[in-house]
Amino acid sequence: MNAAIPLQRAAPEREPSYYTATIGIETDYPTLEGEHRADVAIIGGGFTGVATALELAERGLSVALVETHKIGWGASGRNGGQITGSLSGDAAMRKQMRATLGDDVDDFIWWLRWRGHDIIRTRVARYGIDCDLRNGHLHAAMKPSHLRELEASYAEAQRRGMGEEVELLDRAALRTHLDSDLYSGALKNLRNMHVHPLNLCIGEARAAHGLGTSIFEHSEVIDIVHGATPTIVTTKGRIRANQVLLAGDVYHRLARTQLSGKIFPAMGGLVATEPLGDLALQINPQQLAVYDCRFVLDYYRPTADGRLLFGGGANYSGHSSRDVAAELLPCIEETFPKLKGVRIDYQWTCAMGIVVNRIPQLGKLSDNVWYCQGYSGHGVATSHIMGEIMAEAITGTLGHFDTFAACRHVRVPMGDLIGNPLLAAGMWYYQMLEHLR
Numbered sequence: 001m002n003a004a005i006p007l008q009r010a011a012p013e014r015e016p017s018y019y020t021a022t023i024g025i026e027t028d029y030p031t032l033e034g035e036h037r038a039d040v041a042i043i044g045g046g047f048t049g050v051a052t053a054l055e056l057a058e059r060g061l062s063v064a065l066v067e068t069h070k071i072g073w074g075a076s077g078r079n080g081g082q083i084t085g086s087l088s089g090d091a092a093m094r095k096q097m098r099a100t101l102g103d104d105v106d107d108f109i110w111w112l113r114w115r116g117h118d119i120i121r122t123r124v125a126r127y128g129i130d131c132d133l134r135n136g137h138l139h140a141a142m143k144p145s146h147l148r149e150l151e152a153s154y155a156e157a158q159r160r161g162m163g164e165e166v167e168l169l170d171r172a173a174l175r176t177h178l179d180s181d182l183y184s185g186a187l188k189n190l191r192n193m194h195v196h197p198l199n200l201c202i203g204e205a206r207a208a209h210g211l212g213t214s215i216f217e218h219s220e221v222i223d224i225v226h227g228a229t230p231t232i233v234t235t236k237g238r239i240r241a242n243q244v245l246l247a248g249d250v251y252h253r254l255a256r257t258q259l260s261g262k263i264f265p266a267m268g269g270l271v272a273t274e275p276l277g278d279l280a281l282q283i284n285p286q287q288l289a290v291y292d293c294r295f296v297l298d299y300y301r302p303t304a305d306g307r308l309l310f311g312g313g314a315n316y317s318g319h320s321s322r323d324v325a326a327e328l329l330p331c332i333e334e335t336f337p338k339l340k341g342v343r344i345d346y347q348w349t350c351a352m353g354i355v356v357n358r359i360p361q362l363g364k365l366s367d368n369v370w371y372c373q374g375y376s377g378h379g380v381a382t383s384h385i386m387g388e389i390m391a392e393a394i395t396g397t398l399g400h401f402d403t404f405a406a407c408r409h410v411r412v413p414m415g416d417l418i419g420n421p422l423l424a425a426g427m428w429y430y431q432m433l434e435h436l437r
């Protein structure tokens, strides 16, 4: 069978993936040259930077966004595309945020679970973004302890009025949703969604641009000059702004004095199979996205052109030299025996920013220079919530920002050097615990 025919050819500097092969509209923003002025300058053209830019542009501010490579080049354009209410760090958030929010903490966390879904759905509709957005997700259990966790999630969803949007499936019911013997049950959630993330990110950037945001690609910010009007500096240009947001997640090397040792790269690998034809509906008739309940989990979803896009086994050493297809094909075959020997058309890796306590890190580097990073593998919805929170903060409403900024984070001394081995040891520990659950 043939690989997908690109609607437009992706720029060669993008890491090749299923997403670049099916890119809707390639971006072509200029390199930053000369002196510029903006209300807000944003560093990083992933979801965090783009979502914040769009929020600010909708509020009437002049925004300039600067990206080293291309819009959506990082994790935002290479991820699993799952938009779920599973927040990373929710247990730690609940513990820490009780100090600032008191008894409202549970309501706040519940709101956080779903706010990103609303933002994405609204934007896709408002700006007509073509990104294969679709509802439906399964959180799949592999053993009884997982099922008990899902029962608790289901009970909370019912208490909070989700009604028929969620359904608890036992093994037999799950078998009618997935042609797999791997799972003992699942929580089906029709509010959760899946998406072509690169096309979403590019679509949102185009929307921001349409509202007047200046976007620069091929422009790495090499310095932030702090002061009354902070300035971001590239080799060929500068932008003087009233405020700056650093949204480079794990890819930036700025502000090491304040930020080193706070966030670490884990490498995730993904593959997309050949188009599956009739098999696509046989193995997953409702075309749901799926992930399982393990600490280091497998996640997959059908693509609009009938492939299985499958990810798993994040690598916490921080290195990406892996044969992703060789690693993931056995997992695909174990999950869906009917796919034995399926051809892998695309494989790729990407770094995600991992934070030790898994709470997103929001803060300030100086009076008018902000940062926002670290969604620990759950960033599609979260980055959109954070974009809203950062836009609120930058325009003077600090409530939600302060709640996050007050959270304490572990900072690993010499973290840029030894952080990843420590993280790998930590994940090994969690994988051991997984066996005991």
Ligand SMILES: Cc1cc2nc3c(=O)[nH]c(=O)nc-3n(C[C@H](O)[C@H](O)[C@H](O)COP(=O)(O)OP(=O)(O)OC[C@H]3O[C@@H](n4cnc5c(N)ncnc54)[C@H](O)[C@@H]3O)c2cc1C
Binding pocket: 043, 044, 045, 046, 047, 048, 049, 066, 067, 068, 069, 070, 071, 072, 073, 074, 075, 076, 077, 078, 079, 080, 081, 082, 083, 084, 219, 220, 221, 222, 247, 248, 249, 250, 251, 252, 253, 254, 267, 268, 269, 270, 299, 311, 349, 350, 351, 352, 353, 373, 374, 375, 376, 377, 378, 379, 380, 381, 382, 383
């Ligand atoms: C393999 C993988 C699978 C994932 N799957 C899912 C999933 O299914 N669901 C989910 O919710 N989350 C998932 N995630 C996580 C999610 O993709 C990320 O949390 C989210 O995209 C982070 O967005 P971001 O904008 O903060 O960072 P990024 O998308 O990484 O963007 C940061 C950008 O900043 C730019 N930049 C860095 N430094 C500079 C500089 N100095 N100057 C200019 N630009 C700079 C980079 O080039 C980059 O484009 C996954 C992540 C990975 C890696």
